[in-house]
Amino acid sequence: MFNPNRLRALPALALALAAGSARADEGYVSVPAGKMASVLARDANEAPTAVASFSMRATPVTQGEYLRFVTAHPEWRRGRAPKTFTDPGYLQDWRSPLALADAGATQRPVTNVSWFAAQAYCEAEGARLPTWSEWELVAAADATRRDARADPAWLARILGWYARPAQALLPAVGSAPNLYGVRDVHGLVWEWVDDFNALLVSGDSRSADDADKLKFCGAGAINLQDKQNYAVLMRIALLSSLKASDSTGSLGFRCVRPLSP
Amino acid sequence: MNPNTTRRTLCALALFAATTGAALAAPPAPGDSIYQLDVPLTDQDGRPLALDAHRGQPILVSMFYTSCKFVCPMLVDTIRDTTMALSEAERARLNVLIVSFDPAKDSVPVLKKAAEQRSIDARRWALARTDAAHTRKLAAVLGIQYRAVGNGDFNHTTALILLDSEGRIAGRSTRLGKADAAFVKLVRQALKQAAPN
Structure with a gap:
C-alpha cells in the first residue's frame, strides 16, 4: 500500500545511508571471555566476575546510524515514541524527527536516548545493550593491557575527561582503540547498560521491623570495592539515578551480540 | 473524500488492526501506559498471558522469585492482606500479577508449586514468567531494580504497584507486612474509576 509518509522519509534515508555506511563497516569487534575484579563486588562473593565472550560495537551508535533506525522504525521517531519509553528530552537536539x-552530526554519538530506545536500536540489529560487567571488562583495558586500572597515569587520564567542562557539541566517534579494538569507552559519552537500574541495589532483608530494609531481598549488599576508580564509580552513580525512560545530552550507547561462530 | 486522506485512513486502520490484534474494540493504550510494552507472559498453569489481559480493570503488579526465602513470601502475604482490606465485591474485580525475576529457575512447574504452597486465588492471581530480556524491560517500566548476586539469590527492590484500568501506574507501596492504608485507598479509587466488568 502506498504510504505518503514513506515518500517524505526517502531523502532523509538516502542521506543517512550515505553518511552512516563508513561507520557501519567498522561494525563489531570480538571480546574474549575474561575475569575481572568488578568495582561492584558482592559481600558474600568477592571472587572475580567471569564474563563470557561477546562482540561489541567498536564505537558508540552515531546520530547518522540512529537516524537510519528511526527512518525504518517510525514508532521510535521523536513525537511518536510513547511516554512510557521516552521522556520529553528524547532526540531534542535534532532539527526535526x-x-x-x-x-x-552524522558522526557524532547519538545521545538524548532512553534505555528503551537504546534497547530497541540494538534489537533491530540483532543485538542488545551490554551488561555492566561486559562494559566494565572492556572499559578496564588500555591500548596494550586487558586491565590497566592499577596504573595511576591511566586513571588520571580518564579522570581528566570528567574535569573538562562539557562541550556544546560532542566530538565525532572514533578515538584511538583499546586492546580489543573498542573506541570511545572513556572520554566521549556515558553509556546505557542493560542492567543500569540494579547497580546500586544494596541492603539486607533479614528483619521485618525496618521498612527500608524490606525493600531488598537476597544474599546481601553489593559493596563498592575499588574506591580508587572514581571514573567508573561516577558512571554507576549516574546510571543508578536514571529511569529507563530518561535521556540526557551526554548519555549514549553501544550494542553487543554473541560472537559469530 | 480526497484519495490521499482515504489512503491515510486505510493505513491507520491497518496499523491499528495489526497492533491491537483481535481486540478491535480497544483503542491503543495511552502513551504513558505500561501496556505500551508487549510482554509475552506464561502463568503458573502454562497458559500464555498478555500483560494487558485485564485491561479495563485495575491490577496489582509485583515481581519476585520463588527461591527467595524471606521477603517474597512476605510480599505474597502483603498483597493478600491488601486485597482482604477491600470489600468482597471490590476484591472480585482486582487481579494480581506477580512476575519472576528468575526465569531460568522459575519454570511453570516451579511457579505452580509456589502458587499451591502460598494458596493463592488462581481465579484472580497469576504467578508468571517471561524471558530474561522481557523481565528486564518489565522491571524497567515498573521502576523495580534487581540484580543476580551469583549464589542463586537476587538483590531487588520490593514494590507493590497499582495499575489503573489503562495500565498507568496509579500507586506504589514498598511497605511489607500489613496492608498499607494509603495504598488500599488508591486501589479503591482505581476500582471506582473503572467500569464494573
Whole structure:
C-alpha cells in the first residue's frame, strides 16, 4: 500500500545511508571471555566476575546510524515514541524527527536516548545493550593491557575527561582503540547498560521491623570495592539515578551480540 | 473524500488492526501506559498471558522469585492482606500479577508449586514468567531494580504497584507486612474509576 509518509522519509534515508555506511563497516569487534575484579563486588562473593565472550560495537551508535533506525522504525521517531519509553528530552537536539541538527552530526554519538530506545536500536540489529560487567571488562583495558586500572597515569587520564567542562557539541566517534579494538569507552559519552537500574541495589532483608530494609531481598549488599576508580564509580552513580525512560545530552550507547561462530 | 486522506485512513486502520490484534474494540493504550510494552507472559498453569489481559480493570503488579526465602513470601502475604482490606465485591474485580525475576529457575512447574504452597486465588492471581530480556524491560517500566548476586539469590527492590484500568501506574507501596492504608485507598479509587466488568 502506498504510504505518503514513506515518500517524505526517502531523502532523509538516502542521506543517512550515505553518511552512516563508513561507520557501519567498522561494525563489531570480538571480546574474549575474561575475569575481572568488578568495582561492584558482592559481600558474600568477592571472587572475580567471569564474563563470557561477546562482540561489541567498536564505537558508540552515531546520530547518522540512529537516524537510519528511526527512518525504518517510525514508532521510535521523536513525537511518536510513547511516554512510557521516552521522556520529553528524547532526540531534542535534532532539527526535526527525521533531520539531524547539521551535516556534522552524522558522526557524532547519538545521545538524548532512553534505555528503551537504546534497547530497541540494538534489537533491530540483532543485538542488545551490554551488561555492566561486559562494559566494565572492556572499559578496564588500555591500548596494550586487558586491565590497566592499577596504573595511576591511566586513571588520571580518564579522570581528566570528567574535569573538562562539557562541550556544546560532542566530538565525532572514533578515538584511538583499546586492546580489543573498542573506541570511545572513556572520554566521549556515558553509556546505557542493560542492567543500569540494579547497580546500586544494596541492603539486607533479614528483619521485618525496618521498612527500608524490606525493600531488598537476597544474599546481601553489593559493596563498592575499588574506591580508587572514581571514573567508573561516577558512571554507576549516574546510571543508578536514571529511569529507563530518561535521556540526557551526554548519555549514549553501544550494542553487543554473541560472537559469530 | 480526497484519495490521499482515504489512503491515510486505510493505513491507520491497518496499523491499528495489526497492533491491537483481535481486540478491535480497544483503542491503543495511552502513551504513558505500561501496556505500551508487549510482554509475552506464561502463568503458573502454562497458559500464555498478555500483560494487558485485564485491561479495563485495575491490577496489582509485583515481581519476585520463588527461591527467595524471606521477603517474597512476605510480599505474597502483603498483597493478600491488601486485597482482604477491600470489600468482597471490590476484591472480585482486582487481579494480581506477580512476575519472576528468575526465569531460568522459575519454570511453570516451579511457579505452580509456589502458587499451591502460598494458596493463592488462581481465579484472580497469576504467578508468571517471561524471558530474561522481557523481565528486564518489565522491571524497567515498573521502576523495580534487581540484580543476580551469583549464589542463586537476587538483590531487588520490593514494590507493590497499582495499575489503573489503562495500565498507568496509579500507586506504589514498598511497605511489607500489613496492608498499607494509603495504598488500599488508591486501589479503591482505581476500582471506582473503572467500569464494573
